[in-house]
Amino acid sequence: MNTHSVESRFILIVAGVLLLLIAPLFVLFFHLSNERAYRDVVDHGQVLLKANSLALGKPLWDFDEESVRQIARTILADGSVAAVRVHEISGGLDIRLPDGADEKDASGLLLSTPVLYHSVDGIKTVGSLEVTIRRRELLAYFQIDDAVYIGIFLFSIVIITAAAIVGNRMMVTRPLLRLTHAIEATRRLGSRHLVDWVSADEMGTLAANFNEMQARLAQEENDLKRAHARTTRIYNLTPAKLYSVDDDDRLTAVSDYWLLATGYDRASVIGRPFADFLDEATRGIYEGRRRHAMEDVESDNVTVKFRCADGRVIDILIKEVQAVEAGETLSLAVMTDVTELKTAEERNHVQAITDHLTGLLNRPGFEAALDRALRQTAEDGGELACLLIDLDRFKPINDNLGHAVGDEVLRQITGRIRAQVRSEDKVGRLGGDEFVVLIPAAKAKKAALQISKRIASACTKPIFVDGNRLSLSASIGISLYPSQAKTAAELLQKSDLAMYARKHNGKNGTKLFDPVMASLAQERLKIERYIETGLSEGWFEAHLQPIVDLESGQVAGFEALMRLNHPDHGLLPPGDIIRVAEETGTIKQIGERVFEKAVAHLARLSALPGLEDAYLAVNVSPLQFSAELPASTFAVLMKWGITPSRIVIEITEAVLMHDSPDVREVLEALSTSGIKIALDDFGTGYSSLSYLLHFPVNTIKIDQSFTRSLTDEDQAVRKKVRMLVTGINTVAHELHCRIIAEGIETEGQLKELRAMGVSYGQGFHLGRPQPVETIEAELKRALPRTIG
16 A cells, blocks of 8 residues: 555554554443443442341251351352351351351452341340442453444444545545546646536545636746846847846856947857956956855946957946846946046046146045055065155235136245155145155155255245235154054154244254154143033133232122133142143133133122122133124023123223124123123233223223232332333223232232232232132132231
């Protein structure tokens, strides 16, 4: 029997069910029948025992042995009884049947009951009756009725099994065979065969679905054939150079337009490697392209040179799409002629890296040339020198004579620089009036010093533009690779540091990079980081220095001074912080933070007796002086409930030098609101007196250099300073300005200022700048304070 057929498997399943289910049922049936019969025998034994125990009462009471034996034999005559024992209670009688039987010999179920006698004295127990029921066997109690039932059951099973097999063959096997024949015929003949089977059951549904599937597949095959024909036609009619390659990169198809553009015929190209048509110079680029097939479509672009049938070489862009389907790589590529585009691209690249004004390399072009030179120098083991050139006094020419003159100056300077360098040197313009020269040489330092000296000398010669005789000079910084710098950025940075060092030391000359310059730059960078972190972490504080009424000794106000309290390094020098902040532009943010904290401190100190009207003086950097200053100032004052009249804005003459309308407008807005304006460091500038006439100045602060000179060892100096301070004090009183002397550090200076009638002063002798908590504690102990 073929165990792989559906019918054989069905028969095996039925046989397995009979074996696993019906056979245990038979065994269970036999067992239950035997148990039922045995229970009937036991019940019969109980009845027999009870009935005979009543009959034995009188014979045992009378010791009638013969009657007892007769009753015992009657009990033993029952087929289910194996042994009988009658025992008289006093031991006079003990009858066992069959004769000679012992308790140990008897096997089976032992039943016993007492024997009672109804005497005149009542019911007496005269003995006992024991009956042993025979041990049961499996078929001992099996009846003919049970055999009939079993036969009927087995016959039913056989009929049902035969019917199931016949039904399976008619309803399952036959339609499956027809379905199999249809599939085999479709496979062998290639045409779609249908199943000749109709029924309303699942097999009929299967046959109907199979027939419908065959019809749909036939329709789809026809559609695919038509689609393939259309695709092939579109492939050839598409106005693009299309082609396809196999896994070995051999051409499998080319479009008609591809043939027309290249001049080849289809028969001569199909089957050839595509790389055969490429110029050898770019063949490696094409063969190195990424060609890993993936389940998702992947596209690669590559530009190579293609050799046409007539010998022409054109630049082509190949865009290739590949996909893997059913283990087969599908490929479609389009080949685009980009010869003109490549030419234009190369032209644009040259323009992109060239400075349009001077014809030199611009910054991107020079940086690319520098990268290439560094790689080449590293391979050859040579040296490089980088010259960074910045023109001195160029900005006034540009500002005063116009950009056209400035451009002509740059062109002439370019010609002079080019005349001093060698053919292998690279010259670029980084922007503005900054030029750079890259010098490769075995002894780069010596070559750089010689060339930079010639360039500096050439730049000092007069330049004539539109009848103007112009004088310039050049500050040149030099750095060396690899002794001083390892990267392009580092080389340019160190050249820049050297150039600025030359500018700070008198300009017009050359400076070779020195590590000290880097340390200064690092120090500045460290301060910049402190400022940045201080702004984000809240390290900036406002310390207050008392401003004292010199006559009464009472505190009239406070000057807010910026302090950066580093968590590790403590208070940092404010001069360095302010200088770097003004250079980086962060002074505005710092000023806003310090101003708000200072106003908050004033609000806190105003609660002390005598300080209800104390004012606050705040220094404002020229970089903070913008149109937004009044609005931001008023917002802070409103937040802390301080009136504008208690605020003094201290400015230097740098704010007023250009007499800008914007500056004047800001000062007017502040002054109109009640805020007072103080002119700091008065007397050190050349035009300070004019500011008192043209700007709303309310307070004049005498520079601390004058205060220190009041006690100078030279009597002539002391006399002149007294005259100047007296004059300033007189002018201030006439203009109704408050006058404050800065830098009072000794008792002698204090007495001199009092003698000259100066009203107010500040300095270490009167009080150092301190945190508000310290000032508050001191004032609580000393108010009202007087100066002896």
